[in-house]
Amino acid sequence: MLRFNLPKSNAGRRVGLLGGSFDPAHEGHVRISEQALKRFDLDQVWWLVSPANPLKPQGPAPLDKRVAHAKRLIDHPRIVITDVETQLDTRFTFDSLRALRDIYSTTRFTWLMGADNLAQIHQWRDWQDIFQLMPVGVLARPGQGLAAQCAPAARRFASARLAARDSRLLSHCTAPAWCFVDMPQNPASSSAIRNRGGWG
Numbered sequence: 467m468l469r470f471n472l473p474k475s476n477a478g479r480r481v482g483l484l485g486g487s488f489d490p491a492h493e494g495h496v497r498i499s500e501q502a503l504k505r506f507d508l509d510q511v512w513w514l515v516s517p518a519n520p521l522k523p524q525g526p527a528p529l530d531k532r533v534a535h536a537k538r539l540i541d542h543p544r545i546v547i548t549d550v551e552t553q554l555d556t557r558f559t560f561d562s563l564r565a566l567r568d569i570y571s572t573t574r575f576t577w578l579m580g581a582d583n584l585a586q587i588h589q590w591r592d593w594q595d596i597f598q599l600m601p602v603g604v605l606a607r608p609g610q611g612l613a614a615q616c617a618p619a620a621r622r623f624a625s626a627r628l629a630a631r632d633s634r635l636l637s638h639c640t641a642p643a644w645c646f647v648d649m650p651q652n653p654a655s656s657s658a659i660r661n662r663g664g665w666g
């Protein structure tokens with residue numbers, strides 16, 4: 467029985483978790499979620515709309531506004547918009563993922579992120595523990611290929627990397643395991659939308 471108003475998940479279901487500020491959500495988020503479903507053999511993708519990125523000094527738009535916009539943008543039977551980090555009162559990704567793993571003990575989670583986050587994840591709290599907790603699926607992002615492939619995290623977990631041709635095995639693997647997949651890339655970014663005055 468769930469303590470919170472959290473999404474439901476059946477035993478054995480494979481769920482990708484895409485964390486982000488979604489300030490605002492855009493077509494790039496939609497594309498990588500659709501690709502992740504296919505390329506990583508997932509049943510669902512949950513968007514974790516975060517209260518705030520612990521590394522960003524300026525807070526995002528109010529959570530309700532970001533969640534409502536995300537729900538207007540995407541209407542997909544296998545993509546779920548959630549505010550679980552607010553409900554769990556967690557701010558750091560490792561804490562959120564550990565809490566979800568404990569609540570949904572029979573769900574197989576995969577952490578998802580764009581290539582820009584692979585290049586930065588070594589700055590996150592407990593980042594190596596994230597790789598030990600669940601498989602990690604990385605999706606290509608324009609201009610981020612080289613930085614991501616040479617990133618400290620890519621080097622540290624080089625032996626746990628799956629070839630892109632085996633990407634559908636990722637969500638079935640035991641951690642640590644990660645995979646970088648290339649795909650038709652989408653240049654959208656929340657900061658570009660904010661800078662154009664298209665949000666807020």
Ligand SMILES: Nc1ncnc2c1ncn2[C@@H]1O[C@H](COP(=O)(O)OP(=O)(O)OP(=O)(O)O)[C@@H](O)[C@H]1O
Nearest residue numbers: 485486487488494579580583607652654655656657
């Ligand atoms: N166009 C894109 N292609 C691939 N990955 C993306 C794209 N846009 C966002 N992502 C990924 O989606 C997740 C959430 O992204 P986020 O909400 O920070 O959006 P953003 O566009 O990166 O925002 P900002 O420009 O403010 O940094 C991150 O893992 C990010 O790497």
Ligand SMILES: O=C(O)c1ccc[n+]([C@@H]2O[C@H](COP(=O)([O-])O)[C@@H](O)[C@H]2O)c1
Nearest residue numbers: 485486487516519521558559560590591
């Ligand atoms: O846990 C951390 O230390 C940490 C530091 C920076 C970012 N994150 C997470 O990374 C995800 C992407 O953040 P953002 O703001 O770039 O959308 C989001 O889920 C954040 O909570 C997590």
